[in-house]
Amino acid sequence: MQSGEVYVEMISAFLQACREYLRLEDLSSSEIDKGQGDFQKVFDEGVQISGNRLVLRDASLFNQVKRLSRIRQENTDTDHHSIALAFPNIYRVATQNGKQVSKYRPLFTIDISRIFRGAYREAGWDLLEFDIYPVRANLIELRGMNEQKADALLTGEGLLRFLADAFDRPFDSVQNFLNQVDTAPSPYRTKREAYIVRANLNPFNYNLRKEIQELEQQVAEQQNGCEWMSEDRPAHQYLFGKPQRSRHEVQFWAAFPGTVPDEYQAEAIKHAQENPLTPVLGGPGSGKTELSLHLVTQPIYERAKALAHGDPDQSCLCVFASTNNSAIDNFESRIRSRLPDDLFYLKGGKVAIIRGQTVPQLRQAITRLEEAEYDCDEHEEIKQKFLAFEAELQQRFDQEPALRQQQTIDEASLSEINSNITTLEEIAALQSLDAAEEIERDFSQFPLEAYEQIQEELDKVWEKFSQSSNSLLKKASDLLFPTTESMVIRQFERRVRPAWTHVQTTLFPFRLPINPAQVAERREQVAQLLAQSKRWQQQQKRRQALQETRQQIDKLYANRDSLQARLQNYPQQDIYSRFYQEDHDRQVQLFHAAWALLQHESLRHKSEVLSALRTYCDALLGDEEARLEMKLNSKSVYRLVSLVFPVFSSSLQSLFNLFPTIEADLIQLAIIDEAAATALHQAFPLLVRSQQAAVVGDPNQLFPILSLGVDAVAAYRQSYFLDQGLDYSKYSPTAKNTATAYHRAAGATGEEGSLGNPIVLRNHYRSVPAIAAFSSPKYPGGLNCLVQPRPSALGPNLLAFNVIGRQDQNTNPGEVRAIDILVQHLLAAGYKLTAQEKNNQIGIMSLFFHQAAALRQQLQSRSQKFPWSDVNTVYQFQGEEKPVILFSPCLCDRNSLGLISNSPNLLNTVVSRAEELFILVGNLAELEAVGGEARRLINHIRQYGEVRNLPD
Secondary structure (H helix, E strand, C coil): CCCHHHHHHHHHHHHHHHHHHHHHHHHCCCCEECCCHHHCCEECCCEEEECCEEEECCHHHHHHHHHHHHHHHHHHCCCCCCEEEECCEEEEEEEECCEEEEEECCCEEEECHHHHHCCCCCCCEEHHHCEEEECHHHHHHCCCCCHHHHHHCCCCCCHHHHHHHHHCCCCCCHHHHHHHCCCCCCCCEEECCCEEEEHHHCHHHHHHHHHHHHHHHHHHHCHHHHHHHCCCCHHHHHHHCCCCCCCCCCCCCCCCCCCCCCHHHHHHHHHHHHCCEEEEEECCCCCHHHHHHHHHHHHHHHHHHHHHCCCCCCCCCEEEEECCHHHHHHHHHHHHHHCCCCCCEEECCCHHHHHHHHHHHHHHHHHHHHHCCCCHHHHHHHHHHHHHHHHHHHHHHHHHHHHHHHHHHHHHHHHHHHHHHHHHHHHHHHHHHHCCCCCCCCCCCCCHHHHHHHHHHHHHHHHHHHCCCCCHHHHHHHHHCCCCHHHHHHHHHHHHHHHHHHHHCCCCCCCCCCCHHHHHHHHHHHHHHHHHHHHHHHHHHHHHHHHHHHHHHHHHHHHHHHHHHHHHHCCCCCHHHHHHHHCHHHHHHHHHHHHHHHHHHHHHCHHHHHHHHHHHHHHHCCCHHHHHHHHHHHHHHHHHHCCCCCEEEEEHHHHHHHCCCCCCCCEEEEEECCHHHCEHHHHHHHHHCEEEEEEEECCCCCCCCCCCCHHHHHHHHHHHHHCCCCCHHHHCCCCCCCCEHHHHHCCCCCCCCCCCCCEEECEECCCCHHHHHHHHHHCCCCCEECCCCCCECCECCEEEEECCCCCCCCCCHHHHHHHHHHHHHHHHCCCCCCCCHHHCCEEEEECCHHHHHHHHHHHHHHCCCCCHHHEEEHHHHCCCCEEEEEEECCCCCHHHHHHHHCCCCHHHHHHCCEEEEEEEEECHHHHHHHCHHHHHHHHHHHHHCEEECCCC
C-alpha cells in the first residue's frame, strides 16, 4: 500500500497534468466568441504579421491583453493562462440573445503566452519560435482536409513546415501564407489578418478549469483535511482503487417504475449498496439508463427510512451526468414519462439551461411550496404506508429461513419415500413371482369345515376297514360288537349327514361311499380337495399381501407426487436472486411512498426548505450574498433542496454551474454515463463531491475525440508524465484507449484491451439477434439477446450493397447516390421519415465529415423532413439508435481505410445503432482488404443477411 504522502503527490501531479491538458485543448478550440469588457477574448485590431514576425501596432494593445490576463489570473488563483495568435481571420456573424456576435474559427493557433510575461517589443516577436496547435475540426470543415491528414499533422518542425504540409504548398514566410491562403466557404467571412485570442476563456473548459484549480489548491493546503482523498471515497478509488466484486447476499429496497431489473443490473445495484465506486460495463442496448433509474431510488428510500424510523436526516441528492447530451436527454425523458411531477427532477447544464429551465423550475417549486399546507395526519398516513410496504418486503426475507428449513425437511422426506418405494417394489416383485401360480378352480365358496369333518369320518371308516381280520383286537371287537361293512358305512352316513347336507348345496358336492373301495376313493378325493383348497387359500393370502404392498406403494407414490409438487413450488433461486423480480411492484410502491414522505417532510420544514430553495436559486443567478451562503452551508442547502429535487442532471463540463463549491459529500450518489467516451479528468470533480458513484460505460464503443496533434501529445507525455513519474497509460487524457473515465473507474491496468474489473450487463434489449450477434463477441461472456427475431420491411436484418464510387473532394458521390436511392426504397417499404428527430426511423452515418455533409445536402434537397442530426458522422451519432441505419464508409482508395483499421471499435458503434435493419453501402472488396473487424462485418452480413444489387 502506498503511503498517504505518495498519494498526495500523485494526485497533485495528476491535477497539474489535467490543468495543462485543458490549456492545450483550449488552444485547439474550434469556435471563439469575441466577448467584451474583462471577458473579451478576441483582439483583432492592431495585430500585424511582418515576414515571420508578430508586430503589435502599439503598446496599448499589449498592455490591455496583459492587464486582462492578470485580472483573470487573480480571479482564478493561477498563472496558467493561455494567449494565442490565429490567422487568417475566419468568422461568421450570428444572433445570440438578440444581439449580433462574431464567431471566430481558427485553423490553428500559436501559443504566444510567454510574450506577455515580458515587456512590450516594438520590433515584435519571431513566430517561428512558438508552439503550433492545429484546430482539427476547422481544418476538416473549412479547409476541406480529410480526417486522417488532420490527425497526422506534425508541428515539431516549425511553423513554415506545418503551413506547407497543412495547405499543400510551401510559403516563403508567414506573411506570404497570409497573403495567399484561400478564403473560407460561405457563410464564413475571411480577412487576411491575424488576431489574438485569450484561449483560457473557452467556455467548454471554463468551469472544469476552475474546478481543477480549486482542487489543486485544496491538495496544496490540505483544506478541510481533503476528505475526498480518503481511501473510502469515490475520488480515491477512481485514481488508485481496484474494484471488488459485489456480494450476493445484499438487499436493495426500492425500484423505479417501469422495467424489472435483470440479474446483471441487480448485481450493480447491490454493489452500489456497499461500495463507494461501482464500475459498470454496459454494451449496446444493455439497459444502462434503466439501471441509472433504479440506482437513484436507493438514496431516496434510505432517506425516507431514516425519517420514518426517527433517525438523523441525510441528503438523498443524486446527479446523473455525461459528456453526451443524448444520454442526458434519454434519462430525462424516461423520468418525465414515468413520474410526471414538476418536482423530483431538476435539469442543469450550461448557463442558458440554468437560466431558461433550472431557475424557472426552482421558482415554480417555491411557489408550489408557499401555497401548500402541511397536513400532519396525511403525513402520518404516508409514513405508516411506507412502513407497511417496508415491513412486507422485510417479511419476505424473514420468512426465507423457515421456508428453506421446510424445503430441507420435504427434500429429506422425498428421499425417504423414494427409498421406501424402491424397497417395496423389490418386495412386490418377489410377491408377484409367488402369486403367479394359477389355480383353475375357485375355492372362495369351498365348505372347508364340512369337508374337514367328512375327511375325519372317512379316516375313521378307513381305519376300521384297514385293520387286519386276524388281529386279536379285531377278533375281540367282533365278538363283543359284531358288525358288517354295511353297518360301518351306515354309521358313517349318520355321522356325516349334517356336513354332507351342507356341501350338497355348494359347488363342491360329496357322494357317499357304499363300499370300502368307494371309501378309499372318496377319502383320496376329499384329501385332494382339501389340499387344493389349502393351496388356493395360500395363494389368496400371497395375492392379498401383494395387493397390500402395491397399495402401500401407491400411497407412497401419492405422497411423493404431493411432495414433488410442493418442492416444485419452492423457488429455485434463493431470496437474493429473486426478490427484485418477484417483489418489483412492491418495491415501486415503496419508492412512491418514500418520495411522498419526502414531499411531506419538505412541508413540515417549509420555512427551512423555502430558504434553501431561494438561496440556491439566487446563487445560480450570480447573487454574491447567496453564493457566500452556499459556500458556508452548502451541505445543508443541498440536503434541503434534495427534499424537493432529489435528482439533478448536468453535462460534466457544466457541473460547476449547479455546484459552485467543491466539497466532499455534497452529492449522495453520482452516476456518470457514456464513461468510455469521457476523458478521465472530466469525471473527477463530480467524484470529489460525491459519497458514492456509479460509472457506466462501454469500452467497445468510440473513445473520446483527441483534438491535440501528435507532436503536442508527445511533448505533453514527456513533461507531465514521464518526467513526473506518473503512469501515462493510466492517467493521461490523451491515452484515450486505456485511460478513459470508464477505464479508471474499472481499475484497468493501462494495457491495451484491459477492461478492469467491472460489473458486466450482458442482456441485450435493442437489436434483433442477427444484428446483436455482430457485437456479441466483443463483450465478456457475450450478449444475451432478449429481442425476438423479426424480419425487416426489406426481409433480412443485414444488407450490403457493393458501390465502388470515386473520390471527389473527400466524398464518394457514388455512395451518396446509392444511399439516396435506398432511402426512397425504405420509405416505399413503410419506414417513416419525420422532421422530429426522435420519431424518425432512419439514420445515416459516415466515417467522414465531408461525406456526411454531402449525404445531408442530397437528402435534405429531396426532403426537408430529414433531420440534420440524423445524417452525421459516427462520432456525432454515438448514443443514438434507429430502426434502420445506413452506413457510408466513403471508401475511395486504400488510403481512406486507415480510420477503420486504426479504430477497432468503430464498426461495433455503427452496427449497434440499428434496431431492425443495418445497411452497408460501399466498396466491399476494399473493406474486406482491411481485414479485422471490417472483414468480420462483411462475413457476418453474408452469413446472417444478404449482399444485394441496388434497386431500380
